[in-house]
Amino acid sequence: xxxxxxxxxxxxxFQTMFGPYQFLFTSFGVVVGLIVGVIPGLGGLIAMVxxxxxxxxxxxxxxxxxxxxxxxAGCYGGAITSITLxxxxxxxxxxxxxxxxxxxxxxxxxxxxxxAIVSSTLGGIFSAMVLILGAPLLASIALRFGPPEFFALGIxxxxxxxxxxxxxxxxGLISAAFGLLIAxxxxxxxxxxxxxxxxxxxxxxxxxxxxxxxxxxxxxEILIQLERWEMIPTAVxxxxxxxxxxxxxxxxxKTYIKSSVIGTLIGTVPGTGGVxxxxxxxxxxxxxxxxxxxxxxxxxxxxxxxETANNAxxxxxxxxxxxxxIPGDAASALLIGALMLHGISPGPRLFxxxxxxVSAIFVGFLIAxxxxxxxxxxxxxxxxxxxxxxxxxxxxxxxxxxFAGIYGFRNSMFDVFLLxxxxxxGYGMRKFGFPLPPLVIAQVxxxxxxxxxxxxxxxSGGNPVIFISRPIxxxxxxxxxxxxxxxxxxxxxxxxxxxxPDGTTAKR
Amino acid sequence: MHLMRKLGSNALTLGFSLFGIWVIWLSYQLDVPAxxxxxxxxxxxxxxxxxxxxxxxxxxxxxxxxxxxxxxxKGTQAVQPSRNGALMKRMGGSVLLIIGYVSLISIVxxxxxxxxxxFAFIGFLGNKNWIMAIIxxxxxxxxxxxxxxxxxxxxxxxxxxxxxxx
Numbered sequence: 001x002x003x004x005x006x007x008x009x010x011x012x013x014f015q016t017m018f019g020p021y022q023f024l025f026t027s028f029g030v031v032v033g034l035i036v037g038v039i040p041g042l043g044g045l046i047a048m049v050x051x052x053x054x055x056x057x058x059x060x061x062x063x064x065x066x067x068x069x070x071x072x073a074g075c076y077g078g079a080i081t082s083i084t085l086x087x088x089x090x091x092x093x094x095x096x097x098x099x100x101x102x103x104x105x106x107x108x109x110x111x112x113x114x115x116a117i118v119s120s121t122l123g124g125i126f127s128a129m130v131l132i133l134g135a136p137l138l139a140s141i142a143l144r145f146g147p148p149e150f151f152a153l154g155i156x157x158x159x160x161x162x163x164x165x166x167x168x169x170x171x172g173l174i175s176a177a178f179g180l181l182i183a184x185x186x187x188x189x190x191x192x193x194x195x196x197x198x199x200x201x202x203x204x205x206x207x208x209x210x211x212x213x214x215x216x217x218x219x220x221e222i223l224i225q226l227e228r229w230e231m232i233p234t235a236v237x238x239x240x241x242x243x244x245x246x247x248x249x250x251x252x253x254k255t256y257i258k259s260s261v262i263g264t265l266i267g268t269v270p271g272t273g274g275v276x277x278x279x280x281x282x283x284x285x286x287x288x289x290x291x292x293x294x295x296x297x298x299x300x301x302x303x304x305x306x307e308t309a310n311n312a313x314x315x316x317x318x319x320x321x322x323x324x325x326i327p328g329d330a331a332s333a334l335l336i337g338a339l340m341l342h343g344i345s346p347g348p349r350l351f352x353x354x355x356x357x358v359s360a361i362f363v364g365f366l367i368a369x370x371x372x373x374x375x376x377x378x379x380x381x382x383x384x385x386x387x388x389x390x391x392x393x394x395x396x397x398x399x400x401x402x403f404a405g406i407y408g409f410r411n412s413m414f415d416v417f418l419l420x421x422x423x424x425x426g427y428g429m430r431k432f433g434f435p436l437p438p439l440v441i442a443q444v445x446x447x448x449x450x451x452x453x454x455x456x457x458x459x460s461g462g463n464p465v466i467f468i469s470r471p472i473x474x475x476x477x478x479x480x481x482x483x484x485x486x487x488x489x490x491x492x493x494x495x496x497x498x499x500x501p502d503g504t505t506a507k508r
Numbered sequence: 509m510h511l512m513r514k515l516g517s518n519a520l521t522l523g524f525s526l527f528g529i530w531v532i533w534l535s536y537q538l539d540v541p542a543x544x545x546x547x548x549x550x551x552x553x554x555x556x557x558x559x560x561x562x563x564x565x566x567x568x569x570x571x572x573x574x575x576x577x578x579x580x581x582k583g584t585q586a587v588q589p590s591r592n593g594a595l596m597k598r599m600g601g602s603v604l605l606i607i608g609y610v611s612l613i614s615i616v617x618x619x620x621x622x623x624x625x626x627f628a629f630i631g632f633l634g635n636k637n638w639i640m641a642i643i644x645x646x647x648x649x650x651x652x653x654x655x656x657x658x659x660x661x662x663x664x665x666x667x668x669x670x671x672x673x674x
Contacts (some may be wrong), residue, residue, distance in 0.1 A: 177561045
């Protein structure tokens, strides 16, 4: 079947997403994403987590529009904090700080904010185009995949996100295996028998994704915020944005284009995310600049490169998320989780079964970028107030939203208990360098991976050779090995490079 | 400080190792008919994951224990804790308040308990502006109630006290 999304489908997507309900919720998502993105340390991911309960009971297109709005705006919101306070509002805005903050210190705050919002919008629009063209193509290829390929693909998703873990790939792999185990709790789909439920009826349907999600991200965030109490400066001047002129945009056209391409491409690789995209883009902009010495001292190109790439990454990340059902990062995993809560399975079949929804998501992502531009400019003065919110108010608010969202999901105090439990587990994991995204992604992918694993074994009569006897699966396994081995190969190379003739290693 | 971090990290890794063993043991308790095809064996996949967790966490544990001195020098951790009395008081008190709220909400109910909890929590976290704290507590309780119960039909705990007496 032809998987391309026709122009009429896109037109229908526009019609859907410009419906009052959908447009309102997408705009609401953008506003929340901007506000929470601006608050240091929270970022768009926490905003998405907190908004999921609101999106369950509404129309899927409106709910997803809302989450996409948060996803898009959260990336930009972090830039405001980077520019004004010199601390990244979210990790993806860390590279923006390098030149945004020096610009602000030299009295060019409005200019830096204007550059950030225009760059974010342009990066987002570029990646939306790639998403519309690329995702259906990838989905049509993925339709030829069987269970062994999907199993390998699932493991690839987990291997890539584990391999970029800050401290060690092994810790990332533990986190992923833990997430896969969480997904095994409940009724077994093949036999109908119960597994690890301890006769608790609340666990018969499995551990709800939303409980893990809230606990791991929001619950642990509350504890982390309590720990890092004195870190946020609150004295901020009144903010406004000054848009770049057309002449300036023409001057930096190359940086806009290059950063959009880099951001989108990096976004399509599962596990990479906005931090890597923005730093690579920043590095490339500096390398190819005529004035590399200006970088780090308030170069406009630095802000453009970082902000264009981290928003372009979002569209890129949505390509494997929608086409394969493999999330590129934690935020994409949330989108998949939200789709599942609506009873929709992402992956190549979604393009056949529900093309209206797919086109609505595409268009939703595109218009969320435009809404962000408008609302982002209008809300600038409000950010001054947001940055002044005291933690004494912020932490109880986060907790209350978590509690209400979790309790309301199934009217269950058991889910609230799970929230607290996973909050403590998440806090411990963050504190000791076990990354959280692999856990969440693994829980989302868990059912699919187990099903593919066991279906493959059923196909082969229990012979595990089936996993490596098909060419596409083999290719994916090679990539898995490369991703897992990459940090170790890198370490060996660094060790050899720093080894002195007497056998000792130079300190780096 | 580094010693505390190291102990915590080792304890968590050891916890994962023990968790892996527990999962392997649990997988053997599952009801699996003898001679069943591997694809239908509901214990095989979680057992495999249990082994993966046990083996990898054991490797990390050995790695952490053998690199003791080097890691002490680096002191690299994801989060830098400030170990002082105020921190312990803030975190411990907050956790106790949350436990109290979660334990009592089914009895007292959302509408009665939440403003009191919020006021106590905001005050405990060092806010001295009592009037603002009262306003925020009542406003926040009402906004969340309106959003969840009225707008989205998502119920919040009514409480035994309310349902019994009103």
